[in-house]
Amino acid sequence: MAYPQAALAAQVSAALTTEFGPDYADADPLIRPSSFADLQSNVALSLAKRLGQQPREVAARIAARIADAPMCERAEVSGPGFINVTLSGEWISGEVTAQLADDRLGVPAAANPQRVVVDYSAPNVAKEMHVGHLRTTVVGDAFVRALEYLGHQVIRANHIGDWGTNFGMLLEHLLDVGEEAARADLAAGDINAFYQAAKVKFDADPAFADRSRRRVVALQAGEPETLRLWQMLVSDSRLYYNAIYTKLRVTLTDADLAPESFYNPMLESVCADLEAAGVARMDEGALCAFPPGFTGRDGRPLPLILRKSDGGYGYGTTDMAAIRYRVTELGADRITYVVGSEQAQHLAMVFTVARQAGWLPDRVRAEHAAIGMVTGTDRKRFRSRSGASVKLIDLINEAVSRAEEVIKDRYDEPELRAQIAEAVGIGALKYADLSVARESSYVLDFDRMLALNGNTGPYLQYATARIRSIFGRAELAPSDAAGPIDPAEPAERALALRLLGFGAAITEAVATAEPHKLAGFLFEVASDFTAFYEQCPVLKAGDPAVRQSRLAIAALTLRVLLTGLGLLGIPVPDRM
RNA sequence: GCGCCUGUAGCUCAGCGGAUAGAGCGGCUGCCUUCUAAGCAGUUGGUCGCAGGUUCGAUCCCUGCCAGGCGCGCCA
Structure with missing residues (x-):
């Protein structure tokens, strides 16, 4: 079984080789969906000059070759040299019938399974999860599900913010309020209020600020009582976001936590090793790496600060520790950071320094799957402080x-x-x-x-509910529907052709870490199904063979939608 | 100042160097004795920010400009 585009590409490549020689085997066949046929190849236009022939002449020779392929009904030259291809109904029928019979719905497992570390969600301890976290969490979770479906080994990394100077003021505030009262606040889900109260005191009360700074020192020194209080904040927060993950049907669990504090024991050696390797040097009292190609406001090289002048470590150090750990200890082939786009420069610097240090070999792909900002109506970054707080x-x-x-x-x-x-x-x-x-x-x-109409989750869910309803009336389980599928009517033909692209949609979404490609595909499936539903009666089809075929394509559509929605992490009710 | 991102229909957004740039929402017109109307069909609506360049062909690639956003040394 093959996706129509890929199958036709193979045909065109073969035709190029036989007509024009092996030099043309690698030329991109430029297969695109066509509004004049099923698919079109634009390859003749791109090769005409190189061949020194008229585009239409080149197109005609290719068209004549591929017209004989079993998958092609017709291949016609059109316009300046487009090749419009109409697929054979028999071929579609055979492919889609095979897809129904296939456990994997025609989606092949990856030829070279990779170990992929996906860093996503990453809320902060003692801070509310806000709308911005929704995107990194949901997109990251869809990405890991799709990776796993293709047979890759995924290591989820929830890089929660559980460390840093903020914790001084949070712990002092905790002590001021009293442990029990503080925990009650946190359990009630009023985390923002807790954080903001601490922040207000920190800004207004110098004595409090002073205590806070001492508390940070105690935390970093591992003072037991401070650690106990810190642990309390962390575990209460964990309960809080686990509850949210459960509600959102996000697959992250405590086993996926890779908190900032986890890397603490490695920070010293990160600095020492980078300095020894000559990648980092002292500058203005701080240990810095200056990756080439990054300049700051003043035109000077931009540093990635590894050890602050006060001896403390920042998030850059943690990120360096994490990337080394992921390559050397976790054995990652690919590391994907599903993180806000404002971190682009920082991550680019981390990747560059890691490459310089040899911690990130060329065989390992590191990428920033940037998440755009959620803004308020003023088009500026949405901040809970600035007015209406949206938790x-x-x-x-x-x-x-x-x-x-x-x-x-x-x-x-x-x-x-x-x-x-x-x-x-x-x-x-x-x-x-x-x-x-x-x-x-x-x-x-x-x-x-939260819209429930149009291109929305409910539209896709609704399509599944309608299919189930058909099977309910037929008193038949969808899994009992079997081929052959003969998509005779235009609406069912279009649906069948669409369904064949399922694997390509997943593969593309995984290649670029862009689940919206899969979402768009599923919307097209649901649209095509709805058109089919309007135009092609299933249970009322007179001919038993037609009825059987339509039940079968409905069952296949249901499985594709359920599988696809499952990969997106979208729950599907049986009825609506 | 430097770097990155964004600019497509009234709104929110798709768009893989190819033909007449597509969805959804909104507006307008129809469709429920017929498998779920959370639906369907039709219609309205575009100097693809601007100007050059490369190309047989540019919303897409390159350059410059304009507008907005983000980032740019000790917060994470």
């Missing part, structure tokens, strides 16, 4: 209650209703983030994120 948990609850509002008259049983509302609300929320390119920033808009 992630509030957004989640709003999503579910809006969904509940829509279905409240449809289902009497409260339990079923709650179940559906949760799947629909969470699905809408996650899909909103997964369907846009991860790097584009967008305005925080509840109505858009």
Whole structure:
């Protein structure tokens, strides 16, 4: 089984070789979807000059060759030299029938499975998870699921912020409030209030600030009582975001925690080794690396600070420790940082320094899967401080209650209703983030994120509910539907052709760490299915063979949607 | 000042160097005795920020400009 585009590409490449010689075997066949046929190849236009022939002449020779292939119904030259290809109905039928019979839905496992470390989510201890975390969490989680589906070995790394100078003031505030009261606040989910209260005191009260700084020293020195209090903050926060992960159906668990503090024991050697390797040197009292190609405001080389002049370590040091650990200890072939785009320069510096130090060999791919900013209506970074505070948990609850509002008259049983509302609300929320390119920033808009109509999660869920409903009426399990599928009508032909692209969609999404490519594909599947649903009666089809074929393609569509939505981490209710 | 990102329909966004640039929302018009109307069909709507260049062909690649955002030495 092969994706139509790839299969046709092979045909065109073969034709190029036989017609024009082996030099042309590597030329990109330039297969694209066509609005005049099923697919088109633009290769003749690109090769005409090199061949010294008229584009239409080149196209004609290729078209004549590929027209004989079993997959082609017709190959025609059009316009200046496009080759429009209409696929054979028999070929589509055979491919899609095979796809239904395949456990993996025609998606081959990766030929060279990799070990991939994916750094995502990364909330901060004692800080509220906000809307910005939604994107890195949801996009990262979809990415790891797709990687695993292709057979890669994934190591999830939740690089939570559990260390740093902030903890001085947080711990002092904890002591001021009293342990019990503080824990009650945190358990109630009012983490922001806790953080902000500490921050206000820190800024206003010099004595408090002084205590805080001493507390940082005690923490870094490993003073037992300080560590106990710190541990308390960390574990309470962990409970908090685990609850959110559960609600969001995110696969992260405590086993995936790779907190900043984890790297503490390595920081000294990171500095020593980089200095010994000549990659880092002292400058203005701090140990710095100056990766080539980075300049600062004043035109001087921009440092990656490894050890501050006061002897402390910053996040740059931690990131260097982490990248070395991931390569040498975890054996990563690929490291993907699903992190906000504002970190681009910092990460680029980390990668460069790691390459210089030999910690990141060429065989290891390190990439920043940048997440665009969530902004307020002023187009500036959304900040909880500047006015209306939007906690992630509030957004989640709003999503579910809006969904509940829509279905409240449809289902009497409260339990079923709650179940559906949760799947629909969470699905809408996650899909909103997964369907846009991860790097584009967008305005925080509840109505858009929680919409239940149009190109949304619920639209895709709805398509599955309709398919299940057909099988319910037929008193047949979807898994009992079997081939052959004969997509005779245009709507079912279009659906069949679309379904064949499933594997290509996943492969592309994984190659570029862009789940929105998969989301877009699934939307097309759902659209094509809906058109089929309108135009091609399934249960009322007169001919038993047609009915069987349509049941089979409906079953295949259901599996593709369920599998695809599963990879995106979007829950699917049985009914809607 | 330097670097990175963004600029596509009224709004939110897709768009792999190829033909007439696509969705969703919104607006307008239709469609529920027929497998779920969270739906469907149709329609409205674009100097692809501006100006050059490369190319048979540019929304896409290159250069310059304009606008916005982000980052730029001891916070993470």
